[in-house]
Amino acid sequence: MAKPQQYLNFIAGRWVSAKSGKNFPNINPANREEILGFFPDSGPEDVNAAVQAAESAFPEWRLVPPPGRGEIILKAGLLMKERKEELARLMTQEMGKVLRETRGDVQEAIDMAYFIAGEGRRLFGKTTTSELRDKFAMTIRMPVGVCGLITPWNFPMAIPSWKIFPSLICGNTMVFKPAEDTPLSALKMIEILEEAGLPKGVVNLVQGGVKTGEAMVRHPKIRLISFTGSCEVGRLVAEHCGKNLKRCSLEMGGKNAQIVMEDADLDLAIEGAVWGAYGTTGQRCTATSRIFVQEKIFSSFKKSFLERSRKIKIGDGLKEGVEMGPLINEAQLKRVRDYVEIGKKEGAKLEMGGEPARGKGLEKGFFFEPTLFTEVDPKMRIAQEEIFGPVTCLIPFKRFEDAIRMVNDSSYGLSSSIYSRDVNRAMEAIRDIEAGITYINGPTIGAEVHLPFGGVKNTGNGHREGGETAIDIFSEWKSVFVDYSGKLQKAQIDVD
Ligand code: NAD
Secondary structure: OOOOOEOOEEEOOEEEOOOOOOEEEEEEOOEEEEEEEEEEOOOHHHHHHHHHHHHHHHHHHOOOOHHHHHHHHHHHHHHHHHOHHHHHHHHHHHHOOOHHHHHHHHHHHHHHHHHHHHHOOOOOOOEEOOOOOOEEEEEEEEEOOEEEEEOOOOOOOHHHHHHHHHHHHOOOEEEEEOOOOOHHHHHHHHHHHHHOOOOOOOEEEOOOOHHHHHHHHHOOOOOEEEEEOOHHHHHHHHHHHHHOOOEEEEEOOOOEEEEEOOOOOHHHHHHHHHHHHHHHHHOOOOOEEEEEEEHHHHHHHHHHHHHHHHOOOEOOOOOOOOOEOOOOOHHHHHHHHHHHHHHHHHOOEEEEOOOEOOOOOOOOOOOEOOEEEEOOOOOOHHHHOOOOOOEEEEEEEOOHHHHHHHHHOOOEEOEEEEEOOOHHHHHHHHHHOOOOEEEEOOOOOOOOOOOOEOOEEOOEOOOOEOOOHHHHHHEEEEEEEEEOOOOOOOOOOOOO
16 A cells, blocks of 8 residues: 655645644544545644734735635635545545535535635625714625634535635635544645635644644634534633634534424435435434424334335445445544443433444444434433434424424524425424524435524524625624714714
8 A cells, every 4th residue: 555645734825744743644434444644733833823824914815805805716616616526535535425425515615615706796785874964874894814713524625615715705814724534625625725826824724633723712813713513612612712702603513303294295204314314424413313203104204214224325435326434433433332322221222223334345444333213202312412423313293392392402403304295384393493494395404505504502602604694704894984074073962
């Protein structure tokens, strides 16, 4: 096997090693013996250099007209489109999800590039009236300054694109730290931005893990932290940003539910549930980890769900026909196994799976069987906590109101779904479910870039990525008053 390549950080437009000279390996989760490369294990000194570069680049970048910024983003999107297959293959190798899904991940970054590039010709503010004569009032958007972007591994290009492109279009400069499990996809994205003509120092890439992220959160010159990841880490990030009055946007976990009413198209609901629960090996913040099925159809739903799920082909995501890849790493495998034990101890019935997947070609990867629990009390830990693996619970309900109550009995509030042919029920669900996203007759997964993305309760802290709302995260409002009366006019005092 060829010696794994050594990759570098990107700071001030130059590719450089970590100052400590330390590195970490990037491992293929489908084959733990395959090292895809070594990446700089960056410390506070590297973060510091990256922040300095971003700070130096800011005064010039903020003056580049937004349509010009958009043109660079558009070019990056076109380059990604050209290299979509190559990028998807690399992503499957380092992240594990199947090619069909990594193509989707790259496509989402392309969509975001196209969408945000156009935003360069909008970035709308408002004009409004003044309470005084001969006075004009308007609002404009200002960049925030140096931003720190911290991302997880489950969407290695899509999630960075939700942060980097909106942040760029607003005129910010930034330090970007991807997850240590997917450093290569992030690096490819930065190479593409460099090729698209992004000026030096505008985006700086520092690879690394917890201590790299901590150094960013603590850095006094970083004005904004945009974080996507677990609730535990998000809370730490928020505490620190709170103490230091840093702007902070958090996108965190979910415990997403699908409701299936007895009048639903059953085949469609099952297809959606299987995809929602086991797509991306359940490692999506929007994964369907609770399925509420109305009593009358519960047993037929369960039977068909099991039949369909048992056929899922597990394996290396690069192989044709494989439907479910491995979990991301050893720790995640342990976490999922532990939750299966917790579920059993709590008294839930393990209907399917619950073990690492075995078989030819699976020996060296972090594969896990699609897992289903029934006889689950909605208060059990497996029905309350985010597992982030191919594990879901099937729970019966009698009345629509019971389903809504159980769906909302969660500390999270990201995504939700209802399958029903009754438009009134669907509208009630839209009204009553406490979540940032509700799908009617579709699974809990399937975000589109031009709509706000995020959740309520412990899923977030009130921001939304995607859509125009992403721009709100990365810009500050300025109110502007132009007085053309030629005299001193006092608001609230000199009014007619
Ligand atoms: P994680 O919280 O462990 O790590 C996320 C990122 O934070 C990584 O880059 C990590 O290196 C960094 N980090 C870790 N500790 C840090 C610290 N103390 N200070 C600063 N940075 C630190 O999450 P993960 O395991 O990479 O991702 C899985 C989680 O992400 C799940 O909870 C999932 O629901 C969530 N997620 C949420 C969304 C969303 O938009 N709501 C999308 C995808 C994933």
